[in-house]
Each structure stands twice: as structure tokens, then as C-alpha cells.
Amino acid sequence: MPQHKLQVEAIAHGTVIDHIPAGMGIRILKFFQLSNQDHPITVGLNLRSKHQGKKDIIKVEDTVFDVTQANQLALFAKDATINVIDDYEVVEKYRVTLPDxxxxxxxxxxxxxxxxxxxxxxxxxxxxxxxxxxxxxxxxxxxxxxxxxxxxx
Ligand code: CTP
Ligand code: ZN
Incomplete structure (x- = not known):
């Protein structure tokens, strides 16, 4: 496999919200007031995606969302993937689902x-x-x- 660079730098610990439809990343940040906490956040907008054409991505360091919080994201991004990162490794990956x-x-x-x-x-x-x-x-x-x-x- 050829080495490739990530479009947004890898994080050591935290949560990566991936496969957000382009345009929804900003809305998610604002709506859930993610930047109001003290954690570093990196964001990629209009990134090229294998599956989607364009996507947004949000990386929140030192934070793990519970499933209830994560599923609220489905309102904005029904196909988002949640990746929990520990020591630079993806230790958990799941798709959000629309809550009842x-x-x-x-x-x-x-x-x-x-x-x-x-x-x-x-x-x-x-x-x-x-x-x-x-x-x-x-x-x-x-x-x-x-x-x-x-x-x-
Ligand atoms: N990621 C990160 N920091 C790490 C590890 C992964 O920011 N230390 C990010 C990657 O950039 C990617 C997401 O977490 O956006 C999921 O990583 P990975 O499962 O390795 O990528 P893919 O296989 O491309 O994921 P998928 O199959 O869900 O598209
Ligand atoms: Zn009412």
C-alpha cells in the first residue's frame, strides 16, 4: 500500500466524526456547541471522499461521545461514522443511527x-x-x- 497523508492530521485520543455531508460540518459544530469546550478541535471541509464526493470531518480531542449524543448527529449526518481514537489507533467505529x-x-x-x-x-x-x-x-x-x-x- 502506498503511504498517504491524512487530509486532516491524526489525533492521539478522542473522537473523529467522519463522512459528514459537505456543508453540515459547520452546522454540527455550531448546533452542538462543540467549540465551547476546552478541547482542541480540527475540522476539514469539502474534503474528497471515496464514497461521497465531498465530505466534512470533525476531530474532537480528548472527548468520547456517548451513543445518545452521537446518534443526535444523525439529524445532520445520517451516514456519519464515529471513530473513537486511543493512542492514535481506531479502537471503536460505528455508524450513527437516527434515534426514536x-x-x-x-x-x-x-x-x-x-x-x-x-x-x-x-x-x-x-x-x-x-x-x-x-x-x-x-x-x-x-x-x-x-x-x-x-x-x-
Ligand atoms: N483518524 C484520526 N486519527 C487517528 C486515526 C484515525 O484522525 N489517530 C481518522 C482518519 O483520518 C479517518 C477516521 O479517523 O478519517 C477513521 O480512520 P480509519 O478507520 O483508519 O479510516 P478509514 O478506513 O478510511 O475509515 P472508513 O472505512 O470508516 O472510511
Ligand atoms: Zn411543541
Whole structure:
């Protein structure tokens, strides 16, 4: 095998979120406020990918996401791969899967929803339709397209 250089430098310990659709890397960083913690983060945007044409990649050092957190990424990147890195080796690799529900992280876009009035933990039930991923608020039972949540603002 010919030696090849990584497009983004290897990390010693942490998590690599790979195979993010081009354009979603920035949204993921912003939405999950990944850069608000103290860990070094390196990002590659519009990288050439064998499978995807172009992809984004996010490397978060010294951090391991739990499966619940990782699966929330599926809203933005349904085919993302999570790689856990220890001592420069990939010690765990899995694909994210769309969760059945997302708790506490999203605000309901319906301004009349009780969840925007009372201090409750938000909850959305996740489903898929022809137009994409749909999130249904547990409280007001209104459904919203995933794009409403993942657009940059
Ligand atoms: N990686 C890294 N630091 C390391 C090891 C790996 O940043 N010390 C990154 C690689 O750049 C790659 C991802 O972690 O983006 C997964 O590594 P690896 O499994 O070696 O790459 P591939 O075989 O190309 O992965 P896949 O088959 O999932 O595309
Ligand atoms: Zn609601």
C-alpha cells in the first residue's frame, strides 16, 4: 500500500466524526456547541471522499461521545461514522443511527407550545417521511421537518 497523508492530521485520543455531508460540518459544530469546550478541535471541509464526493470531518480531542449524543448527529449526518481514537489507533467505529426521540436539546418552533412557556425538558419523536426526517413535538404534537432545526441561523 502506498503511504498517504491524512487530509486532516491524526489525533492521539478522542473522537473523529467522519463522512459528514459537505456543508453540515459547520452546522454540527455550531448546533452542538462543540467549540465551547476546552478541547482542541480540527475540522476539514469539502474534503474528497471515496464514497461521497465531498465530505466534512470533525476531530474532537480528548472527548468520547456517548451513543445518545452521537446518534443526535444523525439529524445532520445520517451516514456519519464515529471513530473513537486511543493512542492514535481506531479502537471503536460505528455508524450513527437516527434515534426514536430526542430529549432536551431542541426547542419547539411552535411559539404557542407549552414547552416554550414552562420549564420542561423538550422531547421530539422522530419519524421519516418522503420529504425527510420529521420531528413531532411531544407537547404540542406538531410536526416539523428536520431542516427547520439544522438550518444555520
Ligand atoms: N483518524 C484520526 N486519527 C487517528 C486515526 C484515525 O484522525 N489517530 C481518522 C482518519 O483520518 C479517518 C477516521 O479517523 O478519517 C477513521 O480512520 P480509519 O478507520 O483508519 O479510516 P478509514 O478506513 O478510511 O475509515 P472508513 O472505512 O470508516 O472510511
Ligand atoms: Zn411543541
Amino acid at each position: 426521540a430526542i430529549d432536551s436539546v431542541l426547542a419547539c418552533p411552535n411559539s404557542n407550545c407549552i414547552s416554550n412557556e414552562e420549564p420542561v425538558n423538550t422531547k421530539f419523536h422522530i419519524g421519516e417521511s418522503a420529504s425527510g426526517v420529521i420531528l413531532k413535538c411531544h407537547y404540542c404534537e406538531k410536526s416539523f421537518n428536520q431542516r427547520l432545526f439544522t438550518e444555520l441561523n
